[in-house]
Amino acid sequence: MAPEYARTLESADPYCLRDGEAAGLLARHPWRRFVVLGDSVAEGVTEPIDGYHPSGFPDRVRDELAAARPGLEYLNLGQRGLRVAEVHATQLARALAFRPDLALVVCGANDAMRPGYEARADAVDATLTALIRPLQRAGAQVVTVSVFVMPSYPRMPDWLGTAFSRRMSMLGRRTTALAAALGTVHVDLANHPAIGDDGVLTGSDGLHGNGRSHAIAAAELVRRLARAF
Known part of the structure; x- marks a missing residue:
């Protein structure tokens, strides 16, 4: 059944989930306890x-996982403004206490920006490793x-510097390399083709993603998770 909001653009977006796609991909997935850190x-x-x-x-990934496995437990510890060391200090123990079998770790942008x-x-990579390995x-x-x-990020304040995009690209490359070294299930959005298709992916603050970018990210995560079990 279609949700109450009008999802006409998303349904036609080549990078987003097609109707019924997630249900088919995630059928019989093994996860029961999903935690998010970052x-x-x-x-x-x-x-x-x-x-x-x-x-x-x-939350969208949670919804799709829960649709395939009712009773899925979910804990999102994400908090805006945190650097990797702060995520490690404030979220890791709580995440471990939750006893997750699936953990999404997304952080580093506040360090790289x-x-x-x-x-x-x-040092950021070392702390990310110290966050991922215990999980x-x-x-x-x-x-x-x-x-x-x-x-480019034209709405970002001058003090962040003209190399803002270069630093974020560096974070993307290093996160991808770290994921390969640690054996995580990894989704690389840093070079996603949607970035260059003239569609707007950021919100009015010029930094955080808008509804389209989150829809694309959810699709990529669902598709990648389907290859992990």
Whole structure:
């Protein structure tokens, strides 16, 4: 049954889920306890736009997983503004106490957006590793994401510097490499073709994704998860 909102644009968007696609892909998935850790992206901060689902992509993935396995338990610990070290300090213990078998980790943008990230990148990777490894040892399938990277961020304040996009690209490459090294289920959105198709992916703040970007992210995660079981 179609949701109450008008999803006409999303249904026609080649990068989004087709009607019934998630149900087919996730049928008989094994996960029962899904936790999300990270920053504003993990929290699901978005700006709804007409024609697209209004929820952030972590909640959308939860909805699709729960539709295939009723009774799925879900905990989203994401909080805007946090750097990787803060996510580690404030969320890891709570996530482990939840006893997840699926964990989505999305953070690092608040580290990369600030000047000087290049000198801190190794430390950021080390802290990400310290966040991911305990979840894996506890039996969780860990999912990581390299977030969308725009060619430019004209609405960002001057103090962030003209190299903002370059630093975000660097984060994307390093997150993808770290995911390969750690064996996570990884979704690389940093080079997604939707970035160059003239469609708007950011909200009015010029940084966080709008409804379309979250719809695309949800589709990519669902499709990647379907290959993980």
